Amino acid sequence: MLDWYDAHARDLPWRVPPQSGENADPYRIWLSEIMLQQTTVVTVKAYFERFTARWPTVHALAAEEDAEVMGEWAGLGYYARARNLLKCARAVVAEHGGQFPQTEAQLLTLPGVGPYTAAAVASIAFQQPAAVMDGNIERVMARLFAVDDPLPGSKPALKEHATRLTPMARSGDHAQALMDLGATICTPKSPACGICPLMRACAARKAGIAAELPRKAPKKPKPTRQGYVYVARRADGAILLETRAEKGLLGGMLAFPTSDWSQTPTEAPPFAADWHDPGLEVRHTFTHFHLRLALRLAEATLDTSPQRGEFMPRALFKPSSLPTLMRKAYNLSETRDDSG
CATH class of the missing domain: 1.10.340.30 (Hypothetical protein; domain 2)
Incomplete structure (x- = not known):
């Protein structure tokens, strides 16, 4: 290696x-x-x-x-x-x-x-x-030793194999070599076994099951949560933003105010106004669930005092500072504005 x-x-x-x-x-x-x-x-x-x-x-x-x-x-x-x-x-x-x-x-x-x-x-x-264990190294170990048990249950066995192979000298290069092998040759689909430096030692190649490993336990379907996202602008171009709580998804990030995210969300606008429903929905997928946020738009006056968040001057606002979910909401709101 x-x-x-x-x-x-x-x-x-x-x-x-x-x-x-x-x-x-x-x-x-x-x-x-x-x-x-x-x-x-x-x-x-x-x-x-x-x-x-x-x-x-x-x-x-x-x-x-x-x-x-x-x-x-x-x-x-x-x-x-x-x-x-x-x-x-x-x-x-x-x-x-x-x-x-x-x-x-x-x-x-x-x-x-x-x-x-x-x-x-x-x-x-x-x-x-x-012994460094990322997805690439897990795949190499599963194939090298023909570990048939599915992930994540097979992780301890794969770690044991990797630990035994880790050398005292150049251990860092060894770990990076295994990462590179998994990324370039021992790939998830169609592994290039014919040019692999471990081909003669690989039990999965000998058994003809290299492309089938590592096996994975069936994934549970992701639930879908609903909610509302509120994009408000003032006449001077300032836009309403808040910093989300430290704990939880998007913790500490700059964001538009939202309602709760649940099966039956309750509307929770950050201030009283004639919130417009443009019929648009922000769609995003997190690790454990899909999220659908209905967009709500409002024009605020210069003396509007929101219950949540603060108006950020347009000159200071950078859409690139928003997490992906909120950039989607911003882009949808811009599309609506452009279309009149």
């Missing part, structure tokens, strides 16, 4: 090339791994480069205002990661003098750092022999 990685390692902005003699920056490894959770490499690259250009060190990130970081994060989704990103950066600065802990156990004590991220940082940044 290491020979293969030396020749075929992917060129990624957070990665140190193999055999370069350079040491990986734990800040960049940690940041990239948090971003890569539930997000593709292609999407993360641009975000990572913007983040590191603006906040090149953990000290710089820790000192930034929450709203600025949340705004840059908008579009990556899973916003609890962004809140934990700031908590972790501040813990590293306040409790560790700006130096990331080097062991898997110590890294696990940081806010928002789970088993995967701890193993990745310990292995890649500090060459600790920690």
Whole structure:
């Protein structure tokens, strides 16, 4: 695997090339791994480069205002990661003098750092022999050892296999080699077994079931929740926005006021007005449910005093700072305005 990685390692902005003699920056490894959770490499690259250009060190990130970081994060989704990103950066600065802990156990004590991220940082940044388990490595292990039990129940067995294979030397390169193998050769569909460096050892290839693994337990259908989203503008162009509560979906993010999200939502406009129903609906899917928000529009006067949120001057409002769900609502409201 290491020979293969030396020749075929992917060129990624957070990665140190193999055999370069350079040491990986734990800040960049940690940041990239948090971003890569539930997000593709292609999407993360641009975000990572913007983040590191603006906040090149953990000290710089820790000192930034929450709203600025949340705004840059908008579009990556899973916003609890962004809140934990700031908590972790501040813990590293306040409790560790700006130096990331080097062991898997110590890294696990940081806010928002789970088993995967701890193993990745310990292995890649500090060459600790920690078994890194992402979706790519789980797939490689399932096929290499022909693990027929479906995910997620087979995760402990896959971790055991990966742990046994993790070398003491170059453990970080070994982990990244397995990630690259899963991303480029041992892919979910149509794996290129004929050029795989592990083809002779792969039990699933020998059994002719490589493309069928790993098996997954049937997914439960996602329920659908309903609600209302309120977009209000003043005559001077200011738009009504609020910062959502820290806990919960889109926590700490800038957003338009909404009702509750449920099977039977109750209208909850942020101020009394003639709220217009344009017959438009914002549709969005979260991890565990689909969401449908009916759009409501209103024109506010200069002396309107909302019960929730504040009017942001149009010159300060950046749609790009909104999470994806709210950008959809904004775009729909703009479409309605443009059409008259």
